[in-house]
Amino acid sequence: MSEQEPTRAANFVRTAVAEDLETGRFQRPIVTRFPPEPNGYLHIGHAKAIAIDFGIAQEFGGRCHLRFDDTNPTKESQEYVDAIMRDIHWLGWDWAEHLYHASDYFEQLYQWAVQLIKAGKAYVDDLTADEMRETRGTLTEPGRESPYRHRSVEENLDLFERMRRGEFDDGTKTLRAKIDMNSANLNLRDPVMYRIRKTSHQRTGDTWCIYPMYDWAHGQSDSVERVTHSLCSLEYEDHRPLYDWYLDALGIFHPRQIEFARLNLSHTVMSKRKLLSLVEHGHVRGWDDPRMPTLAGLRRRGYTPEAIRDFAERVGVTKAANMVELAYLEACLREDLNKRAERRMAVLRPLTLILENYPDDQVEEFEAINNPEDPSAGTRKVPFSRILYIEQDDFRDPAPPKYYRLSPGAEVRLRYAYIVKCTGVERDAAGTVTAVRATYDPATRGGDAPGRKIRGTIHWVSAQHAMDAEVRLYDTLFTAPKPDDVDDPTSVLNSTSLEVISGAKVERALGLVAPETRVQFERLGYFVADWRDHTPDRLVFNRTVGLRDTWGKIERTLS
RNA sequence: UGGGGCGUGGCCAAGCGGCAAGGCGCGGGACUUUGGAUCCCGUAUUCGGAGGUUCGAAUCCUCCCGCCCCAACCA
Numbered sequence: 131m132s133e134q135e136p137t138r139a140a141n142f143v144r145t146a147v148a149e150d151l152e153t154g155r156f157q158r159p160i161v162t163r164f165p166p167e168p169n170g171y172l173h174i175g176h177a178k179a180i181a182i183d184f185g186i187a188q189e190f191g192g193r194c195h196l197r198f199d200d201t202n203p204t205k206e207s208q209e210y211v212d213a214i215m216r217d218i219h220w221l222g223w224d225w226a227e228h229l230y231h232a233s234d235y236f237e238q239l240y241q242w243a244v245q246l247i248k249a250g251k252a253y254v255d256d257l258t259a260d261e262m263r264e265t266r267g268t269l270t271e272p273g274r275e276s277p278y279r280h281r282s283v284e285e286n287l288d289l290f291e292r293m294r295r296g297e298f299d300d301g302t303k304t305l306r307a308k309i310d311m312n313s314a315n316l317n318l319r320d321p322v323m324y325r326i327r328k329t330s331h332q333r334t335g336d337t338w339c340i341y342p343m344y345d346w347a348h349g350q351s352d353s354v355e356r357v358t359h360s361l362c363s364l365e366y367e368d369h370r371p372l373y374d375w376y377l378d379a380l381g382i383f384h385p386r387q388i389e390f391a392r393l394n395l396s397h398t399v400m401s402k403r404k405l406l407s408l409v410e411h412g413h414v415r416g417w418d419d420p421r422m423p424t425l426a427g428l429r430r431r432g433y434t435p436e437a438i439r440d441f442a443e444r445v446g447v448t449k450a451a452n453m454v455e456l457a458y459l460e461a462c463l464r465e466d467l468n469k470r471a472e473r474r475m476a477v478l479r480p481l482t483l484i485l486e487n488y489p490d491d492q493v494e495e496f497e498a499i500n501n502p503e504d505p506s507a508g509t510r511k512v513p514f515s516r517i518l519y520i521e522q523d524d525f526r527d528p529a530p531p532k533y534y535r536l537s538p539g540a541e542v543r544l545r546y547a548y549i550v551k552c553t554g555v556e557r558d559a560a561g562t563v564t565a566v567r568a569t570y571d572p573a574t575r576g577g578d579a580p581g582r583k584i585r586g587t588i589h590w591v592s593a594q595h596a597m598d599a600e601v602r603l604y605d606t607l608f609t610a611p612k613p614d615d616v617d618d619p620t621s622v623l624n625s626t627s628l629e630v631i632s633g634a635k636v637e638r639a640l641g642l643v644a645p646e647t648r649v650q651f652e653r654l655g656y657f658v659a660d661w662r663d664h665t666p667d668r669l670v671f672n673r674t675v676g677l678r679d680t681w682g683k684i685e686r687t688l689s
Numbered sequence: 690u691g692g693g694g695c696g697u698g699g700c701c702a703a704g705c706g707g708c709a710a711g712g713c714g715c716g717g718g719a720c721u722u723u724g725g726a727u728c729c730c731g732u733a734u735u736c737g738g739a740g741g742u743u744c745g746a747a748u749c750c751u752c753c754c755g756c757c758c759c760a761a762c763c764a
Binding site for chain 2: 204205273322370389402449454458461473532534586652679680684
């Protein structure tokens with residue numbers, strides 16, 4: 131990684147790292163690490179942490195390691211490991227050859243534990259989990275020492291070795307650090323270092339039956355890797371004294387832990403437990419469901435890695451609890467997509483428009499601009515004929531106030547084609563509009579209307595050239611801005627978070643796009659060809675995010 | 690309640706003793722062959738509250754209030 135993108139907003143982490151370099155607390159290279167536990171998919175909150183971990187390293191010309199915190203084999207799996215690596219790469223970050231696992235250090239950790247036992251700073255305890263809870267004390271009352279706390283070094287060494295050999299059953303013994311049962315910080319009340327788990331591990335298999343706890347594994351892993359700055363979230367602030375205690379007790383390289391506030395996003399949940407639950411209960415169609423805040427879900431939804439990184443940078447880094455509005459993320463997305471997505475025409479809910487004075491067998495082609503924000507994107511030809519499809523929303527009878535689209539007697543521009551005037555409506559027995567009739571003005575070819583003020587321009591697709599498509603419209607998974615504040619989040623699940631439209635009509639150019647291609651359907655929003663289901667024979671698009679909708683706002687105020 | 694943190698406009702967030710950046714959102718206008726984009730303008734006499742120090746305080750001191758995290762052999 132090299133130093134680039136030099137001018138970024140100051141934040142306390144960057145400041146701290148810069149100071150550490152100036153004061154000589156640490157020498158270059160700066161080393162950070164991103165330490166996911168492979169027990170779920172990465173989400174937008176992780177994207178912020180990743181941006182900080184990899185970003186800081188990059189800015190200071192250092193490096194960032196990817197280290198799987200695989201200390202609990204009962205919850206972890208290779209599927210998650212693979213997904214995590216894929217998602218980080220998708221975001222555009224790279225750990226190069228620095229891929230590590232806490233399990234790489236199991237033997238070293240064991241040796242260090244022996245060192246602490248010999249120093250009289252750790253002991254084997256026979257208390258059960260329940261007994262340990264009872265003797266730990268409470269927030270206001272101190273804990274009590276375990277009756278096994280004063281075993282001799284020899285006995286502890288013997289017992290610990292036999293724990294490793296598998297002589298004891300799960301839960302019957304632990305190795306604990308001997309710190310202070312009276313500490314006001316619960317983490318210092320003789321924390322467990324090892325527990326017995328006769329479970330095979332996805333990497334070490336059955337080599338071990340004792341597994342280190344997070345606190346015992348983390349700091350030491352950082353130390354082994356010569357990590358200078360161990361950046362983590364606020365909930366680990368209480369763990370820092372323990373982090374420091376282990377490192378000092380061992381007398382090894384001592385990284386600095388710095389904590390920042392994790393990201394919270396409105397209208398969604400971020401805990402892996404809750405996300406897992408959504409998947410397992412079928413509220414969504416898997417971890418990569420486009421409604422999920424997972425990176426896999428956002429990707430399938432059509433988000434760009436650039437937008438997510440920009441968002442992570444813009445929300446900043448502080449220690450204040452926060453709840454960022456979804457609208458902010460969407461603004462970053464639109465900003466990126468507006469510059470890069472090519473425009474196409476698609477009609478989601480088709481309404482037939484018949485041009486009475488247009489020759490039956492005539493077909494014209496009009497030049498359409500692919501991206502007004504990017505001339506290099508060029509143009510394309512769009513076929514036009516007598517019978518077209520327009521959006522049902524673009525015709526109203528009668529027209530409400532301030533409505534600039536089609537209605538009986540009104541004129542509107544068909545994007546890139548002609549000005550047309552509505553002459554009539556066809557209805558079925560129930561009174562439902564089945565088709566709209568209009569005449570076109572041959573003098574306005576291409577859509578030019580010199581001397582005339584045409585307020586509305588609508589999109590269309592030639593019926594005989596249109597292709598069918600399925601379009602999936604998404605809304606927030608939850609109706610409540612803060613589903614975490616509700617007792618039962620499933621009670622605020624949005625029942626209309628997914629709407630599948632099967633009869634959409636799209637211009638033929640859309641039939642050629644590859645999965646994951648992002649486009650703007652003019653006047654509707656940004657869409658992406660579905661990663662899994664889109665094929666040349668079956669077009670499937672996901673709505674990534676709608677366009678800013680000024681008319682929608684006006685309409686809502688009117689009603 | 691003991692400990693650890695945090696409180697700047699609706700949401701993020703600069704600011705670190707010299708007289709409240711910026712972004713998102715919102716409101717208004719210009720422009721427009723996307724009611725998109727773009728461009729203007731507006732949006733905290735005030736920084737959780739109350740005292741105090743100072744010529745001067747969001748920034749320093751004191752007290753108070755509120756919110757978050759911690760009592761897994763999870764991370």
